[in-house]
Each structure stands twice: as C-alpha cells, then as structure tokens.
Amino acid sequence: MDFLRPAGWEEALAAKAEHPTAVPIAGGTDVMVEINFDHRRPEYLLDLTRVAELAEWEATDRTVRLGAGVPYTRIIEELRTELPGLALAAHTVGSPQIRNRGTVGGNLGAASPAGDAHPALLAAGAEVEVASVRGTRRIPVEEFFTGVKRHVLEPDELIRAVHIRRADGPQQFSKVGTRNAMVIAVCAFAVALHPRTRTVRTGIGSAAPTPVRAREAEEFLGAALDEGGFWDSGAPLDPSVVRRFVELCAGACRPIDDVRGTAAYRRHAVGVMARRTLGWTWEAYREGEGRTAQCA
Amino acid sequence: MAADRTASAPATLTQATGATRGTVGESTPRPDGTLKVTGEFAYSSDLWHEDMLWGFTLRSPYAHAAIRSVDTAEALALPGVYAVMTHDDLPAGTHYGLEIHDQPVLAKDRVRFHGEPVAIVAADHPETARRAAARIAVEYEELPLVVDEATATAPDAPLLHPGRRDHHASHVPHPNIVHRQPIRRGDVAAARARADVVVRRDYEVGMQDQAFLGPESGLAVPAEDGGVDLYIATQWLHVDRDQLAPVLGLPADKVRLTLSGVGGAFGAREDLSMQAHACLLALRTGRPVKIVYNRYESFFGHVHRHPAKLTYEHGATRDGTLLYVQCRIVLDGGAYASSSPAVVGNAASLSIGPYVVGNVDVEAIALYSNNPPCGAMRGFGAVQACFAYEAQMDAVAAELGLDPVEFRQRNAMSQGATMPTGQLVDSPAPVAELLRRVKALPMPPERDWEAAGGPVDVRALPGGLSNTTHGEAVVRGVGYAVGIKNVGFSEGFDDYSTARIRLEVIGGEPVALVHTAMAEVGQGGVTVHTQIARTELGVDRVTLHPADTRVGSAGSTSASRQTYMTGGAVKHACEAVRAEVLRRGRERFGASHPAWAEPERLRLEDGKVVTDGGEVIGDLAGILGDEAIDLEREFRHRPTEPFDLRTGQGFGHVQYSFCAHRAVVEVDTELGLVKVVELAAAQDVGKAINPLSVVGQIHGGSTQGLGLAVMEEIVVSRDGARVRNPSFTDYLIPTILDTPAMPVEVLELADDNAPYGLRGVGEAPTLSSTPAVVAAIRAATGRPLKRVPVRPEHLTGG
Amino acid sequence: MRVNMTVNGRPYEADDVWEGESLLYVLRERLGLPGSKNACEQGECGSCTVRLDGVPVCACLVAAGQAEGSEVVTVEGLADHARQRSGEAAGAVCPGEPEEGHPGTPGTTRHPEPTRPGQVAPLAPVQQAFIDAGAVQCGFCTPGLLVTADELLERNPDPSDADIREALSGNLCRCTGYEKILDAVRLAAARTGEAV
Structure with missing residues (x-):
C-alpha cells in the first residue's frame, strides 16, 4: 500500500490520474473502517486532508459551493441558515467525533444508500462538482448514484465540491434509527419547500438501492399547492393532499429486509416521516419562513 | 523508552497498587482510579514485549461443515510468519470446556459454528498475520444445520457431539440436548381445575452479547523452564489454567497466569478465547505472542447470552392468588456446552420468580445447535425467565383487573417462603417492599422536551437527534418488574475463594498486602478488599498484590459472588492474621495488661490493639517488629446440593438477591421508537460494603437490561446460521442518550449467613430492568410484545 | 513510511x-x-x-x-493540557506555576518517558471528578470519555445535562449506565467554575 499526500488540488488530480485505483480518504470514517476490518486493501490511499481548498465553502445568491472536505460539524455550525436541511442531516451523522471528521464529499464517494447527507441534498437540489486532469463536470445529485455503493465517477475523477441551492423556504430532515444517537439510518426522509420556484422536493434514504427523490409525490404536491393557491394563502394543507403525498412518498421506496429493519417498516416509516416533515415545513412556511421573500 | 523492558515480564504491566482510605460501608474511591484516568492502567491489549509476535486466528466461514483439507504451505512461506498451527500441530490435549470438554482448541475434521477457530498464525505484524491467514487453504463441505429444537431433535438430526460421554449424557432425552432440568412441586392439574383465570403465552428472548469494551486479548511469554507465563484478561485465572495445562501438555505449575487489566467481562470471559492459542504459538516459536481480537472477531470469540423460547401458563383465583405455574424454557446453547448445564439449572430453579406458588411444573433444556455457542452472561438463565414470568404477572393482573404491582405484592415471597425446589428462603426477601419503594418514587415530569419553553428539544424525545418527532404520537407508559437471582455457585459446586494477607511494618507503619486471584473486571472488588483489610486489621495502608495463580483460586468473577466469596476470604484471612497478631502480642506483652488474655475483647484500630473499653494496650508496629505475618486462607460458603434430576428438589442455591424496577418510557407509537425516560430501581444488598460501587452496579446492570429490551440482539441468519451483525454498527448498545436518569433505592437487610450480611449485587438489576421497560412499552402501545428486543416494527405492525 | x-x-x-x-x-x-x-x-x-x-x-x-x-x-497528556489551559486562563493573575522539569511537562525531553506509577502528577479536573464520582469501573471507555468531556468543558464550561449527553453520545460505556459519568462531568464543571 502507498500513501499519497498531495498538498493541493492540482496535485491531487494528477495523483488520481496516475493512480486511478487510488482510494481517496478524507475523514476516514468509511475507508478506515474497511481497512481496519480487512475488507479492503487499496494499492494507494490518496489523502485529501491537506488540500486546503476542499475544506472551504462559499455562498453566492442562489447556491452554496460546499468543498468536499468540509466536516459535518462545520456545516452544523456555519451553514444552518443557508442549508438547514443538510445541517439537520449532518447533526444525525454518527457521533460528535465522526461529525468532526466526516465530510459530504466522503458521503457521496461512499455512495451508501444510507448516507445521511444524500436525502438532504436531493431535497435541497444539488450538483456534484467532479474533476480530473481532463476537466471539470457537474452532475445533478439525483444522477450521481448508480447502485448500492456505486456512483458515476470515472476512475481518474475526484469530488471537488457540491453546489447546493440555498434554502429559500423551510427544510426538514428525519431519520429513523434503532438508537437515540450514533446510528445508521434504517431509513431517512428530507423535504424542502422552494417558494421561489413554487416547488417541493424530497429525498429518501436507505429505502432503495440508491438515495431517491419521490418525484411523483413532489409533482402531486406541487400541483396541489399551486392549484389551491396555497403558496399565496398559506392556508393549512388539506388532509387528503397530505395523505396522497404520504402514499406517494412511501410508494417511491424500494426497500429490502435486512438486519436493520424490514421493508414493510421502512415504507411505513418513510410515510410517517413524510407527513411529519411536510407538516413542520408547511407550518414554518405559514408562519412566515420563506413567505416574506415570496410576497415581496 | 524500551530500556526497562526485560525478557521476563511485560514492562507495561501496571496494576492497581495504590492505596486509598476507607473502611467497610464507605464509598471509598477505587485504588486503580488514578491509573485508569491517566491512561496508565495496563489492559491486556496494552501489553508489549521485546521480540513480541502477533497471533491471528483463521475462523470458519460456515456454521456446519466437514473440513476436507487444510494447506498451510503458502501461509508459512510469507516473510514475517513464524508459525502456522492447525489441529494436527497440537502437542497434547485437543479439547477444553468449563464443565464438559467438548470444544476443540482448533477444529479437526468438522466445524460446528460460524467463526470456529481452524488455524492460528504468529507473525511480526498483525497485518502479516492476517495476510498469512488468508493464504491458508481450507476445503470445506457444508453439512445440514441444526438451528432450533425442531431440527435438533428431528429423527434424522445430525448429532453435534456423537458418542457423548459427559455426565449429562445419560439423563437427557436426546443427544442434542445438553442438559434438562425439570422441577415439580404440588399438583398442577388439580390447581388448574380450581383456577378462575388462566394465561398461557409464548415468549422469546434474542441472543444478547456482553459487548464488553475491551476485546479479548493477552500476551503469552515462553519461560526458560519450558513453561509459559500468560498475562490475560479473564474472569477466573485458575479455571483458565486448569483448561490450558492439558492442552499445552504442561504441569499446572508451569502454566502461570497473571491478571492483566480487564476491560469489562459480564460473563464473556468465563470461557477460554485466545488463551490457548497464544500459549501454543509462544511455545512453538519460543517468542512472546500477543493476540488482540478486534470488535468483529470478538463477536465470534466469546459465548453469548442463550436465546430462549419460553412457554408459560399461570393460573390464579379471582382474588389474585397464584395457584400454579407451568412452563417450558428452551435455551439454545449453540455448538458447545460452555456453561449451558448451569444456565439450565438457574433458568429452571428461578423460573417462576420471587413468588409463592404451591404448584409448579417446570422444564428447562439447553440445545446443542450450529448457532454461536452461548454461556455466561450477567443474569445467567434468570434473565430469560424473568422476562417471561413478569410479562405473565402483568397479563394475569390485567385478566383479574388488578393493579400489577398489587398483584405481585399479594404473591410476593418473603423470608421463610419455600422455593419450587423445596429450598427454604432463610434470609430477608423484601420483594413487596422493593416494589412499594419504586412505585412510591415521584414520577419524572411529562413532556420534558418542552421544558425550556423554547423550541422542541429533540434530544429528550424518542429518536433523539434523528429528529423524527416533535411530540407527535408520543405516548407515555409505565411498567414494573421484580426478579430473583441466585448468588454464588450452586448445585453442590465446591465454591471457595482464597486470600493471602501479609501484615508487616514498613517505614514504621503497619501495611497490609492483600493477595488474591480475584479477577477485577471493573466491578470494584479491589476497592472492597482494601476496605475489608483496613476494617479487619485496623491499618491505614493496604496494598494489593497483582492477581495471579501463585495464590489459591478465587473462583470466578461471576454469579454476583466476588464480594461475598473473595471478600469473605479476605475477611477470613484477616481474622487469622489478627489472631496471630494478638497471639504474638500476648506472648510478648501479655503480662502488661490482663486484656491480652481475652482476645475476643480486643480489636485492631488505627494500628493499635484496643480493648472493648477503648483502652489502647499495644501497637502493631511494636508487636510485629520486623517479622511479617503472612497467611493464606480459603473461604467457603455453606454447601449446596444438586437438584434432583426428576423433581428438581434440592437445597441448590447459597443466597438470593432481589431487585425491582419501575420504567417510564415515551414511545413514538407511529414510528415504534422508544425513549426510556426513567428507570428506577430498588434492591436489597444486605450490606453496602461500598455504597458508590453498589449503585454503580445497579446502574450498569439496569442499562444492560434496557439494552436487551429495546436494541441488543445478535442476529443469526436462519438459512446459514451465520452472525449477521458482528460489529458496533449493527449490534447496538445504549448510548448516554438512550440511558435515562436512574434513581436507586438501596435496602440493607442483613443475610446472617454472609460476610457482613452482604448480598451479591451485580446481576439482579439486569433481570427486572428488561421486563419493566417492556411492560412500560406495552402500557404505552397496547401491544402484547412477547419478544425482546422490541424492534420498531413490533410496535407499528409493519 | x-x-x-x-x-x-x-x-x-x-x-x-x-x-x-x-x-x-x-x-x-x-x-x-x-x-x-x-x-x-x-x-x-x-x-x-x-x-x-x-x-x-x-x-x-x-x-x-x-x-x-x-x-x-x-x-496521557490531558492533565498537562488542562494545566496549560488553566495557566493560560489565569496567566495574567498568577504567572509561572513552576512547570519546568515537572515530570510529564512537554519540552523537557525529546524522548518519551511515561510517568511511572507512584509518581503523583496533578490530574485534570475532569480526571479527578471521574474518580470521585464513581464514573470509572472497568475503565476501558474512560480515556476516550475524558478527552471528549474535557473538550466539552473547554467549549462550554457550564453545560446542561442535555448538552453533556449530546457531547458524550459518541462514547460507549458498558459498565456504568452513564449516571456517574454525568455526575462526574457536572462535578468537573462545578469545580472548574468555582476555581475561576
């Protein structure tokens, strides 16, 4: 095994081009577990913690460009306003120690269906910026995952950043685990209201081979909100609308039975979380969060 | 830094030798506390030795398979590899076991459980050892599986141990049953005919893991005399030695064990794990060998709590009197016997709980199967039964329309009661009082998540930081339970402990040295020993000798027995030393004061000999001079007898221990997530030798019971009998956010048979915690919940 | 490498x-x-x-x-770390606790030499509190808990129970049931608060 320590981004890309089998390591919260448990013996470890630009984020009017190496703790502390859904999700990751090390870039790279950041990214709307010595491309997060622990990266590519839409309305994230802390998701759900575009987006974790959006549910709810004038009136949601949204969210799952939970429970729990998180976000919207901007 | 690392002993072996003040009844701080908070306390995994090699174990990927061939050539060829051993390389004995020697040191032609050791490697780096193990070619042929009672006793069932000749073989109904213990008393059929209410239900307890934090580890150092020194984390040094010597082909005195720092035990260190492997490799290579399991391997390296299927039938009259209990308890012992026979004895004899029932028909069995071997874990057979009988007590109370606590109290045993085994309960048994106490405690505030008045604090809600509810569907429930646990080794076992006390003058001050082989596993036995020595000998300074096999056996740190037994041995040995002090004093100063002639009137206090009138007539320094007193004594509890194999009658247990719990839970009834809000306990401890440690034991035991109630289970695949969750990612134990406030009420009603009147403390709280939490969840959800751990899908029907 | x-x-x-x-x-x-x-x-x-x-x-x-x-x-360095921190905090008031040459003081030697048992070095407040509150049983979780708890108190000298629970939620203990660990952190916070 060789340990590569690029000092900057260009050097990292060059190293990855030269050693396409190199396994990138940032917080180590996935890679080191695999090495410690002898599940993986990469030829090269590519340490990205020295690449300073990866640990930075910058916000523009509409988006936050989140460096792939920004640890969860900083997201919780620094980006609560811009990225409330992701900050909530970040707060459910592992333990404080893990949140101090783990990164969204690492979460994407591991591409676990249970990755906590994924549903929040899907709901907020995000693009993954990946790069190689050949150039840079941006991949919508919903197109990033191709299967269980698989993604679209080419062997010479590295994740540089995630461009996440700044919240223009309330966002929520919920995750079911069988413990009150330090737990991998049995399933997770994120919802984001986007008053500016009058859309609703969702993200579901750990209930399908990849993180998924409940697109039908989004479209149904979007249409119902539009047609009913809810965005303007801020009226309470019709229970039948909520019910249908919940059904469609649960229907978007393709869960399995495993040691963490049953498929039937996952589907059920996603429905419950969909109802609750929609309730919380809509309540917040009615109370003014995101509406002022909308009315102005 | 390696300068003082010599060849004879690991330089980093640091043990509790510090002196702290405090006598019996005081909350004396731990003598090893400073070492433990500074990181200097040497656990078995911390040991280091010059020229040390690392051992690694190759384990079976199958639960049941024939081994057709093993080829180690490629492993041996790897640079850095010093030895590879298989069954064929064993120098002497090939099997070991706590009671029945049925477990191979390394599998020969057959593996019987997933993870069974097949070969061992010694190399210069752990990674080299792992790579070498991966190069060992083993050809397996899978065999049909035995996974439950039906497959174990089917007409064509494969026999786990064909040709069994152990002492249970002749009385069991099938060779795949390790042991069977019935208990019969009264006339159940007649009682059933009189019952107004009958409740019959099936229950199930999942396989719990001890999940101590310090995985199995130790260091074996070959000695010049051809023997071996083993520095080890274990629960019982002498029983390890007695199993190791025949395997190593060495006389017992050439197998010397020294206790190293132990990172928790809870039963999981009763059986051998890496001990034999490290010693074999050390003797083979002539170099020190260290083996440290990682968490994954640890799940395969020790026995677990027996999973159980239980069927209970309770009958009662309308006024709330229990008439009879009929039950059948099937424990899955897995591939090897371990302590299954004793677990069966406990499960059977404690199967109806701390209640008076005249008519009893009980059968408990343990199976041999291809599931992971199961043996000792805190509570030892009593945990499984308690979950079932306490669920039954709630169910019968509900049928009768009685308050569940009142119903329990009406049937609770007290001193003078008779157990189903016919044994008289001859010391305090304050079962009703313990229940009264937990019930009388104030309730924790409702809706604590709104307490601050600000936004919802999700940390106080089910789901915690996962943000699943802001109060929606959260329902509170309250549940009660009480349990009974035996203390010490039962059923006629010659249970004793040994202590050596040396009293001498150092620097003008009398100093007592306490030397026992007691395994300090965290429980605080070392603290208690200093307190007892201080109390009995009236000295301030007490030091502790490292526990090793150079002194007589202390028995196991299990069965809630060490304060009773080794504490008793320390007391007993101190008494002998005191008698010798007084004899010498009488010899030298007898003429100076008439009280010397009446030693029963004298006590040792503050380094002085004091009369019952408070008069100082001598001092220890003067009496001892430069002649130390050094005495070793054995201590035995009163004898017990085996249970009759047909009726289960017999004076089987030494002492009983009782704990009651009240659990308050809040359940997200839609998602099936549980937050235990408070877990209150009341326990009779006879005498709290160290009140702080007593409460610590009750907290720890309660929390392990909570874990079994809502999250802890080793999941074994039905089709392959493979462990599916051997990691801390998927075997979950409670975090600080899962563990509630735990008020504790301690009663001290002396047992006159026991030293200081004390009662073993460690296990009882583990029993009633689980059923109390589950009862509270039932109260919140209305669901029957016949299985633990309760999973979210059990609460949502999903 | x-x-x-x-x-x-x-x-x-x-x-x-x-x-x-x-x-x-x-x-x-x-x-x-x-x-x-x-x-x-x-x-x-x-x-x-x-x-x-x-x-x-x-x-x-x-x-x-x-x-x-x-x-x-x-x-192993927690006591020194805490001492330096309190030195910094109180630096202007009471300069120069004589650290030089003290066993375990950084910089006195380039060769690591662990403190020998028996040498009594002052403990960090959180270490002493763990002993006093009975938060140590087998002790295997203790080093990690101490480092975590010490950092919590550095950030938040007066944490609520919920804060303590959240901060320590990544540290498993199998022996104590955490009650005495909570007591210990509260005790360390109280003592440190009094000392300031």
Whole structure:
C-alpha cells in the first residue's frame, strides 16, 4: 500500500490520474473502517486532508459551493441558515467525533444508500462538482448514484465540491434509527419547500438501492399547492393532499429486509416521516419562513 | 523508552497498587482510579514485549461443515510468519470446556459454528498475520444445520457431539440436548381445575452479547523452564489454567497466569478465547505472542447470552392468588456446552420468580445447535425467565383487573417462603417492599422536551437527534418488574475463594498486602478488599498484590459472588492474621495488661490493639517488629446440593438477591421508537460494603437490561446460521442518550449467613430492568410484545 | 513510511509505518502511548478519542499518514493540557506555576518517558471528578470519555445535562449506565467554575 499526500488540488488530480485505483480518504470514517476490518486493501490511499481548498465553502445568491472536505460539524455550525436541511442531516451523522471528521464529499464517494447527507441534498437540489486532469463536470445529485455503493465517477475523477441551492423556504430532515444517537439510518426522509420556484422536493434514504427523490409525490404536491393557491394563502394543507403525498412518498421506496429493519417498516416509516416533515415545513412556511421573500 | 523492558515480564504491566482510605460501608474511591484516568492502567491489549509476535486466528466461514483439507504451505512461506498451527500441530490435549470438554482448541475434521477457530498464525505484524491467514487453504463441505429444537431433535438430526460421554449424557432425552432440568412441586392439574383465570403465552428472548469494551486479548511469554507465563484478561485465572495445562501438555505449575487489566467481562470471559492459542504459538516459536481480537472477531470469540423460547401458563383465583405455574424454557446453547448445564439449572430453579406458588411444573433444556455457542452472561438463565414470568404477572393482573404491582405484592415471597425446589428462603426477601419503594418514587415530569419553553428539544424525545418527532404520537407508559437471582455457585459446586494477607511494618507503619486471584473486571472488588483489610486489621495502608495463580483460586468473577466469596476470604484471612497478631502480642506483652488474655475483647484500630473499653494496650508496629505475618486462607460458603434430576428438589442455591424496577418510557407509537425516560430501581444488598460501587452496579446492570429490551440482539441468519451483525454498527448498545436518569433505592437487610450480611449485587438489576421497560412499552402501545428486543416494527405492525 | 507528529507536546517520529495503520495503532504500538483504547475500530465507541489539532476525533479512523505534522493530545497528556489551559486562563493573575522539569511537562525531553506509577502528577479536573464520582469501573471507555468531556468543558464550561449527553453520545460505556459519568462531568464543571 502507498500513501499519497498531495498538498493541493492540482496535485491531487494528477495523483488520481496516475493512480486511478487510488482510494481517496478524507475523514476516514468509511475507508478506515474497511481497512481496519480487512475488507479492503487499496494499492494507494490518496489523502485529501491537506488540500486546503476542499475544506472551504462559499455562498453566492442562489447556491452554496460546499468543498468536499468540509466536516459535518462545520456545516452544523456555519451553514444552518443557508442549508438547514443538510445541517439537520449532518447533526444525525454518527457521533460528535465522526461529525468532526466526516465530510459530504466522503458521503457521496461512499455512495451508501444510507448516507445521511444524500436525502438532504436531493431535497435541497444539488450538483456534484467532479474533476480530473481532463476537466471539470457537474452532475445533478439525483444522477450521481448508480447502485448500492456505486456512483458515476470515472476512475481518474475526484469530488471537488457540491453546489447546493440555498434554502429559500423551510427544510426538514428525519431519520429513523434503532438508537437515540450514533446510528445508521434504517431509513431517512428530507423535504424542502422552494417558494421561489413554487416547488417541493424530497429525498429518501436507505429505502432503495440508491438515495431517491419521490418525484411523483413532489409533482402531486406541487400541483396541489399551486392549484389551491396555497403558496399565496398559506392556508393549512388539506388532509387528503397530505395523505396522497404520504402514499406517494412511501410508494417511491424500494426497500429490502435486512438486519436493520424490514421493508414493510421502512415504507411505513418513510410515510410517517413524510407527513411529519411536510407538516413542520408547511407550518414554518405559514408562519412566515420563506413567505416574506415570496410576497415581496 | 524500551530500556526497562526485560525478557521476563511485560514492562507495561501496571496494576492497581495504590492505596486509598476507607473502611467497610464507605464509598471509598477505587485504588486503580488514578491509573485508569491517566491512561496508565495496563489492559491486556496494552501489553508489549521485546521480540513480541502477533497471533491471528483463521475462523470458519460456515456454521456446519466437514473440513476436507487444510494447506498451510503458502501461509508459512510469507516473510514475517513464524508459525502456522492447525489441529494436527497440537502437542497434547485437543479439547477444553468449563464443565464438559467438548470444544476443540482448533477444529479437526468438522466445524460446528460460524467463526470456529481452524488455524492460528504468529507473525511480526498483525497485518502479516492476517495476510498469512488468508493464504491458508481450507476445503470445506457444508453439512445440514441444526438451528432450533425442531431440527435438533428431528429423527434424522445430525448429532453435534456423537458418542457423548459427559455426565449429562445419560439423563437427557436426546443427544442434542445438553442438559434438562425439570422441577415439580404440588399438583398442577388439580390447581388448574380450581383456577378462575388462566394465561398461557409464548415468549422469546434474542441472543444478547456482553459487548464488553475491551476485546479479548493477552500476551503469552515462553519461560526458560519450558513453561509459559500468560498475562490475560479473564474472569477466573485458575479455571483458565486448569483448561490450558492439558492442552499445552504442561504441569499446572508451569502454566502461570497473571491478571492483566480487564476491560469489562459480564460473563464473556468465563470461557477460554485466545488463551490457548497464544500459549501454543509462544511455545512453538519460543517468542512472546500477543493476540488482540478486534470488535468483529470478538463477536465470534466469546459465548453469548442463550436465546430462549419460553412457554408459560399461570393460573390464579379471582382474588389474585397464584395457584400454579407451568412452563417450558428452551435455551439454545449453540455448538458447545460452555456453561449451558448451569444456565439450565438457574433458568429452571428461578423460573417462576420471587413468588409463592404451591404448584409448579417446570422444564428447562439447553440445545446443542450450529448457532454461536452461548454461556455466561450477567443474569445467567434468570434473565430469560424473568422476562417471561413478569410479562405473565402483568397479563394475569390485567385478566383479574388488578393493579400489577398489587398483584405481585399479594404473591410476593418473603423470608421463610419455600422455593419450587423445596429450598427454604432463610434470609430477608423484601420483594413487596422493593416494589412499594419504586412505585412510591415521584414520577419524572411529562413532556420534558418542552421544558425550556423554547423550541422542541429533540434530544429528550424518542429518536433523539434523528429528529423524527416533535411530540407527535408520543405516548407515555409505565411498567414494573421484580426478579430473583441466585448468588454464588450452586448445585453442590465446591465454591471457595482464597486470600493471602501479609501484615508487616514498613517505614514504621503497619501495611497490609492483600493477595488474591480475584479477577477485577471493573466491578470494584479491589476497592472492597482494601476496605475489608483496613476494617479487619485496623491499618491505614493496604496494598494489593497483582492477581495471579501463585495464590489459591478465587473462583470466578461471576454469579454476583466476588464480594461475598473473595471478600469473605479476605475477611477470613484477616481474622487469622489478627489472631496471630494478638497471639504474638500476648506472648510478648501479655503480662502488661490482663486484656491480652481475652482476645475476643480486643480489636485492631488505627494500628493499635484496643480493648472493648477503648483502652489502647499495644501497637502493631511494636508487636510485629520486623517479622511479617503472612497467611493464606480459603473461604467457603455453606454447601449446596444438586437438584434432583426428576423433581428438581434440592437445597441448590447459597443466597438470593432481589431487585425491582419501575420504567417510564415515551414511545413514538407511529414510528415504534422508544425513549426510556426513567428507570428506577430498588434492591436489597444486605450490606453496602461500598455504597458508590453498589449503585454503580445497579446502574450498569439496569442499562444492560434496557439494552436487551429495546436494541441488543445478535442476529443469526436462519438459512446459514451465520452472525449477521458482528460489529458496533449493527449490534447496538445504549448510548448516554438512550440511558435515562436512574434513581436507586438501596435496602440493607442483613443475610446472617454472609460476610457482613452482604448480598451479591451485580446481576439482579439486569433481570427486572428488561421486563419493566417492556411492560412500560406495552402500557404505552397496547401491544402484547412477547419478544425482546422490541424492534420498531413490533410496535407499528409493519 | 515515516510519520512525524507532536503528541502531548513532544515531538515523535515513527518509522516503518504500514500505510494502512491508523493513528491509534501508531500511538499504542509504536509510540508507547496505549492510553487511547481500541474497542471497535469503526468509530462507534469513542474509546480511542484524541484531540487532533484540537478537534476530538476517533484515532482509529485517522490514517497514520494523515496525522503527519499534526498536534495530538491523548489521555496521557490531558492533565498537562488542562494545566496549560488553566495557566493560560489565569496567566495574567498568577504567572509561572513552576512547570519546568515537572515530570510529564512537554519540552523537557525529546524522548518519551511515561510517568511511572507512584509518581503523583496533578490530574485534570475532569480526571479527578471521574474518580470521585464513581464514573470509572472497568475503565476501558474512560480515556476516550475524558478527552471528549474535557473538550466539552473547554467549549462550554457550564453545560446542561442535555448538552453533556449530546457531547458524550459518541462514547460507549458498558459498565456504568452513564449516571456517574454525568455526575462526574457536572462535578468537573462545578469545580472548574468555582476555581475561576
């Protein structure tokens, strides 16, 4: 095994081009577990913690460009306003120690269906910026995952950043685990209201081979909100609308039975979380969060 | 830094030798506390030795398979590899076991459980050892599986141990049953005919893991005399030695064990794990060998709590009197016997709980199967039964329309009661009082998540930081339970402990040295020993000798027995030393004061000999001079007898221990997530030798019971009998956010048979915690919940 | 490969480090600092918690090479760390606690020499509180808990119970049921508060 320590981004890309089998390591919260448990013996470890630009984020009017190496703790502390859904999700990751090390870039790279950041990214709307010595491309997060622990990266590519839409309305994230802390998701759900575009987006974790959006549910709810004038009136949601949204969210799952939970429970729990998180976000919207901007 | 690392002993072996003040009844701080908070306390995994090699174990990927061939050539060829051993390389004995020697040191032609050791490697780096193990070619042929009672006793069932000749073989109904213990008393059929209410239900307890934090580890150092020194984390040094010597082909005195720092035990260190492997490799290579399991391997390296299927039938009259209990308890012992026979004895004899029932028909069995071997874990057979009988007590109370606590109290045993085994309960048994106490405690505030008045604090809600509810569907429930646990080794076992006390003058001050082989596993036995020595000998300074096999056996740190037994041995040995002090004093100063002639009137206090009138007539320094007193004594509890194999009658247990719990839970009834809000306990401890440690034991035991109630289970695949969750990612134990406030009420009603009147403390709280939490969840959800751990899908029907 | 780092104020160098080794392995097996414990090797127990450039992390999940050039504080250095912190805080008022030459003081030697048992070095407040409150049983989780709790009190000298629970939620303990650990952190906070 060789340990590569690029000092900057260009050097990292060059190293990855030269050693396409190199396994990138940032917080180590996935890679080191695999090495410690002898599940993986990469030829090269590519340490990205020295690449300073990866640990930075910058916000523009509409988006936050989140460096792939920004640890969860900083997201919780620094980006609560811009990225409330992701900050909530970040707060459910592992333990404080893990949140101090783990990164969204690492979460994407591991591409676990249970990755906590994924549903929040899907709901907020995000693009993954990946790069190689050949150039840079941006991949919508919903197109990033191709299967269980698989993604679209080419062997010479590295994740540089995630461009996440700044919240223009309330966002929520919920995750079911069988413990009150330090737990991998049995399933997770994120919802984001986007008053500016009058859309609703969702993200579901750990209930399908990849993180998924409940697109039908989004479209149904979007249409119902539009047609009913809810965005303007801020009226309470019709229970039948909520019910249908919940059904469609649960229907978007393709869960399995495993040691963490049953498929039937996952589907059920996603429905419950969909109802609750929609309730919380809509309540917040009615109370003014995101509406002022909308009315102005 | 390696300068003082010599060849004879690991330089980093640091043990509790510090002196702290405090006598019996005081909350004396731990003598090893400073070492433990500074990181200097040497656990078995911390040991280091010059020229040390690392051992690694190759384990079976199958639960049941024939081994057709093993080829180690490629492993041996790897640079850095010093030895590879298989069954064929064993120098002497090939099997070991706590009671029945049925477990191979390394599998020969057959593996019987997933993870069974097949070969061992010694190399210069752990990674080299792992790579070498991966190069060992083993050809397996899978065999049909035995996974439950039906497959174990089917007409064509494969026999786990064909040709069994152990002492249970002749009385069991099938060779795949390790042991069977019935208990019969009264006339159940007649009682059933009189019952107004009958409740019959099936229950199930999942396989719990001890999940101590310090995985199995130790260091074996070959000695010049051809023997071996083993520095080890274990629960019982002498029983390890007695199993190791025949395997190593060495006389017992050439197998010397020294206790190293132990990172928790809870039963999981009763059986051998890496001990034999490290010693074999050390003797083979002539170099020190260290083996440290990682968490994954640890799940395969020790026995677990027996999973159980239980069927209970309770009958009662309308006024709330229990008439009879009929039950059948099937424990899955897995591939090897371990302590299954004793677990069966406990499960059977404690199967109806701390209640008076005249008519009893009980059968408990343990199976041999291809599931992971199961043996000792805190509570030892009593945990499984308690979950079932306490669920039954709630169910019968509900049928009768009685308050569940009142119903329990009406049937609770007290001193003078008779157990189903016919044994008289001859010391305090304050079962009703313990229940009264937990019930009388104030309730924790409702809706604590709104307490601050600000936004919802999700940390106080089910789901915690996962943000699943802001109060929606959260329902509170309250549940009660009480349990009974035996203390010490039962059923006629010659249970004793040994202590050596040396009293001498150092620097003008009398100093007592306490030397026992007691395994300090965290429980605080070392603290208690200093307190007892201080109390009995009236000295301030007490030091502790490292526990090793150079002194007589202390028995196991299990069965809630060490304060009773080794504490008793320390007391007993101190008494002998005191008698010798007084004899010498009488010899030298007898003429100076008439009280010397009446030693029963004298006590040792503050380094002085004091009369019952408070008069100082001598001092220890003067009496001892430069002649130390050094005495070793054995201590035995009163004898017990085996249970009759047909009726289960017999004076089987030494002492009983009782704990009651009240659990308050809040359940997200839609998602099936549980937050235990408070877990209150009341326990009779006879005498709290160290009140702080007593409460610590009750907290720890309660929390392990909570874990079994809502999250802890080793999941074994039905089709392959493979462990599916051997990691801390998927075997979950409670975090600080899962563990509630735990008020504790301690009663001290002396047992006159026991030293200081004390009662073993460690296990009882583990029993009633689980059923109390589950009862509270039932109260919140209305669901029957016949299985633990309760999973979210059990609460949502999903 | 070779790895250099500063641990508890002293420079260390480890040679022949296998690239797959963790910081935890290097500390324990190469630098003679076994205080940080290996209980799960997957970031699920917190027993190996150390400060890496000030931040509490699981040392088992830091590749050895990632620690190159970093500042590490382990349980072995916690007392010094706390002493320096309180020195800094009270620096203007009471200068110069005579640290030089004190066993365990960083900088007095380039060769690590663990404090021998029997030498009584003053403990960090949180260490003393763990002993006094009965928060130590088997002690295997203790080093990680101490590093985590000490950092919590550094950030938040007067934490609520919920804050303590959240901060310690990554540190498993199997013996105590956590009640006495909560007591210990409260006690350390109270004592530190009184001292200021």
